[in-house]
Amino acid sequence: MSRHARWLIVLVALFAAMFVAIACGDDDDEDKTPSGGLSGKLEIFSWWTTGGEAAGLQKLYELYPNQCGGTVNIVNSTVAGGGGAQARQVLTTRMLGNDPPGSFQVHMGHELIDSWVTTNYMEPLDSLFKEQGWNDVFPKGVLDIVSYQGKPYAVPVNIHRANVLWYNKAVFTANGLQPPKTLDDFFKVADALKAKGITPLALGDVDSFASIQLMETVLLGKLGATAYNGLWTGATDWKAANVTDALNAFKKTLDYVNSDHSSLSWDQANDLVISGKAAMTIMGDWLEGDMKAKNFTNYGWLPSPGTEGVYDALSDTFGLPKNAPNKAAVLCWLKVVGSKAGQEAFNPLKGSICARTDCNPSLFDAYLQSAMTDWKANTIVPSLAHGAAVKPGWLTEISDAVTAFVANKDAATLQNRLAAACKTAGVCK
Amino acid sequence: MNSSGHRLARRLTSERAVAIALIVPSAVAVAVFVYGFIAWSAVVSVSEWDTVRPDYTYVGLDNFRDLFNNFRFQIDIRNTVVFTVLFVGACLGIGFALASLLDRHVRGEGLFRSIYLFPMAVSFIVTGVVWRWLLAPRAGVNILPEKVGAGSIDYGWYTDPTVLYVHADTRLGEALHSVGLGFLANPNYGVPLAITSVVIAATWQMSGFVMVMYLAGLRAIPDELRDAARVDGASEAQILRHISVPLLRPVTLSAMIILGHQSLKIFDLVISMTRRGPGFATDVPGLFMYETTFQGNHFSHGAAVSILMLLAVSVLVIPYLFWSLRREARL
Amino acid sequence: MARVLYSHVTKHFGDTVAVEDLTLEVFDKEFLVLIGPSGCGKSTVIRVLAGLEKLTAGEVYLDDVLVNDLPARDRDIAMVFQSYALYPHMSVFDNMAFGLKMHGVHKDEIKRRVTAAAETLGIHELLKRKPAQLSGGQRQRVALGRAIVREPKVFLFDEPLSNLDAKLRVQTRAELSKLHDRLGTTFIYVTHDQVEAMTMATRLAVMKDGVLHQVGTPEEVYFRPDNVFVAGFIGSPSMNLLPGKLTGTPEEMRIELKGFELSLPAERSKRVASFAGRDVICGIRPEDMHDRAFVRAEVRGQVIQGRVEVTEMMGNERFLHLLVHEQELLARVDARTRARAGQDVSLLVDVDRVHIFDAATEKVLDKFDLPESPAPVPGEPVASPGAAS
């Protein structure tokens, strides 16, 4: 009897020890800030894994010790894929699991506000903004988008433009065509190209954001900035005739894309443009980095058809999660991100323009200089595909409707579903 | 005798207590992590939890109602049915064919068996990555015939958005309509071609397993039975039909349950190979659940999907578990 | 009418030899029993005939038709397997009907034949059951019935009684004999049990290591074994075999054994005289050693001395385990003997029925004539031990 008891005790002790070991096992990266400077680990979470964006991020890391001092060890934690979709899934489980990184990349607008701010996962940054004088260097429009109830919650690092038409100059010259400025032009040019056996528009929507973004630029081209903005506020009726027209134009656009679009990523679609198999592609301006990475220079750009004078913007931002490990180090990271030096170092590599208005244009290439000009002159609208325009739940429904539409090309159903999604989101009645 | 007998008896009872104590950690772990969590998910599935912040406000069956009205989920149900039928059918067919060929005293049987089975050792993620390239429209098997000078194939595989279904305006569609089955003439009851690519990859991975099961089943049939049938005048084909196949019925049932419940749960393969596919042609509840929950933050909807998946699996598995445990008890 | 002829049949499985150069004729309507120790190839012999094994060499004729390449289903043969090989998923009826269905027999005819066979075998009540619901004996009958309904040219039996208990075996043995008489068909029956073989066979074929050693009626095989193997294998308890040497003159030959010798009667002496000087093996069946108190008068015997190690009472007789000049012998004597363990006894060996084999070839040197069987008169004491010599 006593023998058994002994055995049992040993066994129970083993189990208990296992659990204790497990529970305490990973507390080693508990970050203390010793007096005299920053130290410990600082985990920066993003989906910038390759090319110019990774290089730009690296530049920010290099700036960090200069600006912040101390011995902080920056952990670059990245999740590739899906235009950030995978990274967002990972982030969700981490936040849910109360395992936030030091700071993470998030699109400004509803993606930031509805996912993280209204749910009380983020610290307000009003004192940081005041201390750094950022309220004067970021445009008012941008400040509004990163703020909730009057307080900013994230530091924007860059501005991207989603409505850009990129084209292969050689293809156009060889066929005696002009790149299209309006949708009507576009269809004419596209027919001409199609007749010659060239894919008019390259699309790679294995990640659904590409087709949503295409739809968004067509909506913008057809409806104009005001009506487009109205879609997200309820001011524009989703069932209206002009929306029907716009969606039909979107449908028509899809007639000119490569047949294997659903198996390609956007950069693989760009390969078609580079090789001349396709003439154009509509993609955000991060595509320029891909062109450069592939040593292709003979490209031109225009605002996507019908969107001249409108800047369809998205921005990457960084914020401070509640319970973030090593908070002091994070705050300094945010200072680096928002600084002029930081933005001037990061953006030329990333292929985006500064969110600040005081960056030196001579650091940027021809496209980005033109974008900086447009950024100041154009009407700015939030991007749908990149979470600026609507909250994530709504975007998911739009995304589902578009994914189905791209396969079945049923514009009426698409319109119904988009209208219903607006209602579900509580914006439309 | 008495005193020692008593001592033995007492020790045996106390040892039984120890035995129970030994199984308690596992039982508790499973009770909490399986049954407790299922209950928890069920609670979430009838709650309002719609952001990253938990919200357990009770909303009844609203989430389930939403789901059945959600066109993506409707497509997922269709895809699951189509996938299950094709996948289970292909695995059983190929597995049985290979097993019955290998059972005919084939030289190098061990080698063949290892080759057919090795995909089982590989993860679905690897399978997905590899077959994504093998079935890519501009690569893989499409350009394989070129190597023998036969020209390339132009087939879209998992990028093909075509859904085969009975169109309402065809004669068959009208016939269905006239017998009150008009609703079947709808893409929601069709076969999305893209999913066949996933079926191919999944079959590549799992058919070896079915082969092993069938081979073991065939080996368990006494040779004398087949000899008896031969003497009784049956040809090899008749032996297969009248003796082997009926005797393999339990194997077939086991294989169907295992493959079937796997196809209801499938997730890894789809996420690494095709994701949602064109127009959700390869979307499945597992992926939908994952995206809805961790991308769309609709936790309550995600939980509802998972509860429905659990119900579907239970309907399949619980009777089977009863059946096989009873059968085992009889043996 | 079914005659089977094996002509120089050889069957190898890889390196193992199952049957070596077998030539054997099975007559129409006979009950031939193939007997031998397990692994002797006897099952292969019938499986070759059934068409379940392909020959390595030789020919098999069924009614003068060469059937070497004929598939099993075209041979018109039925077989009862050791395990019965009942189809577990079919009812008794379907089991019996299966072969007929395969041969395209009409439904009504199938029903008639199955019912008739079931009546004969007394399994009419069981037709709807599955094999798993039957007892061993019932399964055996179903297996038999499955063969009978086929009305084949030849019945093959592969140790069909070995899974039955002793009592059932005795009963079924008799029924099989009756069945053979009634059907008037050729039976080929494989067994390792010599009681089955002796009781049912019209002829016995004794095999060992793939080689046929002797074919003959049960009497021939028992009383006049061709060689040491057959002598030792047939008969239970088995024959005592002692090494010795044949010596003497044509008038009186002797077998010199270790520690004693046996003198042969005159007529046998004459027959074996030419083998004088050979090393031989002397075979004495246990029942040919008698307690002198209970021996029939006409037995010509010679007395040997031995010590009783163990006695086994069998009821109608008693086995004596003897040590005779350090050789172990077994005698099967009258139950009334007074010999007991530890005692010395003198036993009378029937020298007319001693078997003599060549030690080198193990072939028989001299067969004795089959005895007439006079009514045994136990209890008559015999004259002097030396009288016969």
Place this chain on the structure above:
Amino acid sequence: MTLPWSRVAIYTVLVLFALVYLMPIYVLLVTGLKSFQEVRLEQMWDLPSALRFDSFREAYNSLDSNLANSFKMVVPATIASCMLGSINGYILTKWRFPGSDLIFFLLLFGMFIPYQSILIPLVKTLQQLHVYGSLWGLVITHVIYGIPITTLIFRNYYANIPTELVEAAKIDGASIFKIYTKIIFPLSLPGFVVVAIWQFTSIWNDFLFAVTVTSNPGIQPATVALNNMAGSFIVEWNVQMAGALIAALPTLIVYIVLGRFFVRGLMAGALRG
């Protein structure tokens, strides 16, 4: 009995199938062995002109820490699974008590549930245990959800060890632990190998738990990293293929070396065929 041409047909079919089954491995290998210049989709099937390990090197460079994570997780999880399964199997076969069959049935059902249905509570619970996002959390998860299958395999294995052995030992006065350590455990080696291989393979190959429990890329196991690599835009497909092969290698080696035990685990997983 069988005509030669039918033998030919059998072998033809078998060989054709073997080629189809090996096709992915062929592509993985030749792609991984090509230089970057040679890697083009159109040349997918061609043999490399010279052996270059560029792709493998690159894939290995991006996966090495994840492979290490996988090993760090798989080894303790497998060992713990084996121990728990063995004890459970022992109790459920040799020390049955009223209700033990019910417990077994309830355990068994855990094998079949879609893990999606426990995912959300799992995340919350691991967080409360302070193991969320760590390899330990993943180890616990795998051990617990491995209880059903390991118990089943051991139970079936121990069912074949004659109960008389245990009864004899009881009469000889051995305790429940002595019987285990002196009789059952020494006879269990094949069972342990089967379970270890099974758990090793399925834990190594797991994706769903890995992606939800270890969302921090620094500690993600190889399957997740591979999927992320494949999902990435810029990573070349040849590197993905090489990565796939590297990620599959440990289980493939186990399969090749110990295939017999692997099959036994499979069959046990199939309950009684």
